[in-house]
Amino acid sequence: MSQGYDLKLTVRETGLADFVRAYQNQEKYLTYCRACDNYGAKWSCSPMGIDTVEFLSPYSYVTVAAVQMVYHEDVVASTPEDRVKEVTLGTIMPVKAAFHDAMLDAEREVPGSITLSSGGCTLCRHCTRPGGAPCRQPSRMRYSLDSFGFDLSAITEDLLGIELLWCRGKLPAYYTLIHALLEREPTGGVVERVVRRQLFASDDRKEDNLKDCSR
Ligand code: SF4
Secondary structure, three states: OOOOEEEEEEEEEEEHHHHHHHHEOHHHHHHHHHOOOOOOOOOOOOOOOOOHHHHHOOOOEEEEEEEEEEEOHHHHHHOOHHHHHHHHHHHHHHHHHHHHHHHHHHHHHOOOOEEEEOOOOOOOOOOOHHHOOOOOOOOOOOOEOHHHOEOHHHHHHHHHOOOOOOOOOOOOOEEEEEEEEEEOOOOOOHHHHHHHHHHOOOHHHHHHHHHHOOO
16 A cells, blocks of 8 residues: 555444543533634634534533554664654544545535544635634534543553554554544444545545545
8 A cells, every 4th residue: 555554443332322422521522622722713612602512402422533544664664763753643643634524524424423533624725714714614623622621541452452542763564544523323323424435445446535635
């Protein structure tokens, strides 16, 4: 594969009430949000100006989906420290865009559902929020899981068996993106089917999808 990494998908559906009880700690995680550059700078991020309890209240189930970008060993070994940021962004941005679009498609297949995204919105090159203008793409923008005060490390470790890795001056073995679909009823695997279809088809089609979504 030309990108130097392989994609791996892990999906789990569970009850939303248990999920909230186990993994939401707004006080703790919104403190981290306040220290992030996206705080108040993206419409997807805190402060969101919505009642999060009310937002979650129509839903009874959640499907959590993680896409790992697992680097080939030679890529990890041969990427010098001064290229780690460039390689990281070149990996994550197109996968994040394709994953976001796949989750929007899953949302369309599950009536009454809504997606929560991974980190701050990157649909536009420059978000309108700092200038005070409305979101340019409200039909495609989705709030981030982080902004609800969810503990993403615990979710990935407990529910999906994945340890989150970060770059610490060196390319990690993999990066992980986590999205979720909030649902009124169990979906019978729609998220897994749609994300596999769009990100894991043939290598050629996958690369086309990644390029198409890399805006
Ligand atoms: S869609 Fe554009 S304007 Fe809206 S939150 Fe995302 S980056 Fe900002």
